Amino acid sequence: MAVEAYCVKCKAKREMNKAENTTMKNGKPAVKGICPVCGTGMFKIGGTVTA
Numbered sequence: 001m002a003v004e005a006y007c008v009k010c011k012a013k014r015e016m017n018k019a020e021n022t023t024m025k026n027g028k029p030a031v032k033g034i035c036p037v038c039g040t041g042m043f044k045i046g047g048t049v050t051a
Helices: none
Strands: 006-007 013-015 017-023 030-036 042-045
Touching: 013 030
Parallel strands: none
Antiparallel strands: 006 013, 017 030, 030 042
8 A cells, every 4th residue: 555645845645656664763653755756755754554
């Protein structure tokens, strides 16, 4: 399942490419990925990637 996040450069919600789970410094889960349109890094707090 793809993860949707807001791209600040495109100013639109998009599905992330290369989405991967990560943990922030405070221990909370997050997802990092790349915008498929402009290539900008995307970040979603509190999400998880499921296969």
